Amino acid sequence: MRTSPVIPVLVIEDAATARPLAEALVKGGLRVLEVTLRTPAAIEAIREMKQVPGAIVGAGTVVSTDQFELVMKADAEFIVSPGLTDRLGSAITGSGVPFLPGVATAGDIMRGLDLGLEHFKFFPAETSGGLKALKALAAPFYQCKFCPTGGISAATAPEWLAFDPILCVGGSWVTPKGASMAEVETLAREASALGR
Numbered sequence: 001m002r003t004s005p006v007i008p009v010l011v012i013e014d015a016a017t018a019r020p021l022a023e024a025l026v027k028g029g030l031r032v033l034e035v036t037l038r039t040p041a042a043i044e045a046i047r048e049m050k051q052v053p054g055a056i057v058g059a060g061t062v063v064s065t066d067q068f069e070l071v072m073k074a075d076a077e078f079i080v081s082p083g084l085t086d087r088l089g090s091a092i093t094g095s096g097v098p099f100l101p102g103v104a105t106a107g108d109i110m111r112g113l114d115l116g117l118e119h120f121k122f123f124p125a126e127t128s129g130g131l132k133a134l135k136a137l138a139a140p141f142y143q144c145k146f147c148p149t150g151g152i153s154a155a156t157a158p159e160w161l162a163f164d165p166i167l168c169v170g171g172s173w174v175t176p177k178g179a180s181m182a183e184v185e186t187l188a189r190e191a192s193a194l195g196r
């Protein structure tokens, strides 16, 4: 979470585009890449992106233990999920792989604390009350760190990143549909300079 201020949330339709995409993002300064399991190409994309020097490639949208096992076979380096269940949380924390589960309420965070977790994705960030809501949640959970994701843009990211418990933000704005690799690299460079 401290490697770069923005974790690009990637939806990859064609695994053949994965490696050049990862190269463009890493060149632009974003090394931590979240490949969502929203497409059939995702597992192959993780394998492809892992070939890119400097890239740290994880799996996002992991919602079941079956998916967790699948992405571990592809050597995903971290796991992100939109929410937190005891079953999935126990399986992932037991494995030792870094895990960033989504939380939106105090109860979600407490379930995470029960599992020994203190780092969370705040999701869906904007529609769950935005920065105001996270500030209210972070007060009692002073030991926790957050990565808000969902509805964040280059324009709004700096305000989030200025809040101390936020180590990074996640977002899909760095890889807009139809963007060229040169455009992605430029967006990544701008994103990697945020909050500095």
Ligand SMILES: O=C(O)C(=O)C[C@H](O)[C@H](O)COP(=O)(O)O
Binding pocket: 009, 036, 038, 060, 061, 062, 080, 081, 082, 102, 123, 149, 150, 151, 152, 170, 171, 172, 173
């Ligand atoms: O797929 C997942 O694992 C998710 O949990 C959701 C994504 O992190 C957000 O949908 C990204 O939000 P946008 O930047 O607004 O596109």
